[in-house]
Amino acid sequence: MNDGTESDPAASGHRDPDALLARAGAAGNPDRDQHFLVDDRVLDRIPTYAREAAVDCSHVLEIGAGNGALTDRLLAVADRVTAIERDPDLAAFLREEFADAIGEGRLTVIEGDALEVELPAYTASISNLPYGASSEILFRLLPDGNPLIAMVQQEFGERMAAAPGTDEYGRLSVTAGHYADVELVEPVPPEAFSPPPAVDSAIVRALPGEPDYTVPDDAFFLDFVKAVFTQRRKTVRNGIRNTAHISGLDDPGAVVEAADEELLSKRAGKLPPAEFAQLATLAYDVGLNDD
Secondary structure, eight states: OOOSOOOOTTOOSOOOHHHHHHHHTOOOOGGGTOOEEOOHHHHHHHHHHHHHTTOOOSEEEEEOOTTSHHHHHHHTTOSEEEEEEOOHHHHHHHHHHTHHHHHTTSEEEEESOTTTSOOOOOSEEEEEOOGGGHHHHHHHHGGGOOOEEEEEEHHHHHHHTOOTTSTTOSHHHHHHHHHEEEEEEEEEOGGGEESOOSSOEEEEEEEEOOOSSOOSOHHHHHHHHHHHHTTTTSBHHHHHHHOHHHHOOSOHHHHHHHSOHHHHTSBGGGOOHHHHHHHHHHHHHHSSOOO
16 A cells, blocks of 8 residues: 555656646535545556556546546556546536647547446546445446546445455445455545545555356346345344345245355355355355246
8 A cells, every 4th residue: 555655756747736626617516526636646646556557558437537637647648548527617628628638539528427428448447536426436337347446435445345354344345346356555635635525535446357256147146245235234044034125036035945054144244255156156046936
């Protein structure tokens, strides 16, 4: 993890984030989830987390481009950048501010909601995400199987990267880990943003990888995990019985009858992903009607 004291010495000559805010005429609006990253050192370091992991930056997708401070850094390391921004005024500013890069075919600005627009083929995603939509955006991107670096709420990042048995471990940990190896690489304080958010932030890096287990159906597995974690204070046995409306099981009783007693007596927070996969596979085999 970076201790936050160093900046990339090669990252010089970039646009000043405060000057960008002034030119954009943007003050930020917490009610609209707008918190602009204005700390040069943090901005300069974000692309280094891609370089350290040998991430392919031939086409980088940025979601929530805002005033373009991160866009500017990404253009220095990527062959192409596609920036998505839902605010019409900021999207217009990006087109004006980066007209040269757009004219060279190195930058595309898409105005719209990242959860609704059609995404291009891309090799990596690097973003300062709008926190209110972080979960939905990440779980749109993670199944694509591309490296992802994102600024998120620190608590959210800790839950993404959490290990079984910890307080932070939950559905988010298992779901993120199903698609990628997730690491919290740098905490970021509120004063790095304008306006400062009410929470601490963190940069997470998710590198795609195959899990150490197999499941018969990804969608069923993730629904099963979601269902059991809604009853995390109960045993897995009760979690399976009580959540068929979430998991989609037709016969949860058959699953409980066939499952290993040691697994059933645990609580969801103590169940590693491989054991979730073991139970989900059994549930898929005996708890669903063939029709």
